[in-house]
Amino acid sequence: QSALTQPASVSGSPGQSITISCTGTSSDVGGYNYVSWYQQHPGKAPKLMIYDVSNRPSGVSNRFSGSKSGNTASLTISGLQAEDEADYYCSSYTSSSTLEVFGTGTKVTVL
């Protein structure tokens, strides 16, 4: 199955809001409300930030929010902070496989 499409990089200044897109098809992102988002700092394991499109696990800052429209899911980081600089990956259930599929990954840079 093909990876979900994310922008290679997104940047913003401290305090700003940024949005990362995750584009799939009606067989994955568009067809199911099972999109997750993961944050990964260099040399570290990924961390779950959002599950089931828009749900935040306990302990994750409310500056992180998720949404979906059609075949595209989005992760918005508001009040951007230096610690948000990391790689971000989306993941979705897909009907074309019995397993999920990850996105291509987005590097977030805080200017």
Added chain:
Amino acid sequence: QITLKESGPTLVKPTQTLTLTCTFSGFSLSTSGVGVGWIRQPPGKALEWLALIYWNDDKRYSPSLKSRLTITKDTSKNQVVLTMTNMDPVDTATYYCAHRRYGMDVWGQGTTVTVSS
């Protein structure tokens, strides 16, 4: 507190079989809705799903790697084992196991596997 830790060889030769063990604590893999998955990440590249096993022994595999992968669980030992046959240098990566309840919500630290003769 849920924790997971991956273990296995750091170096394997091409064509060999890789066996990785995920040893976990803080949850039971016999609890309804719970799963443990394996994900890998080649150096400088994106995450890639490998396999997932659920509490009811339902097993899911990456379509592109299905013929090479086997995932099993030992509930009494709190372990999940992943085997990957016919290893190739392109399989060089950090391999993670993770707990699944709502998304992959807790990850191990990862183990780096290098495939080289």
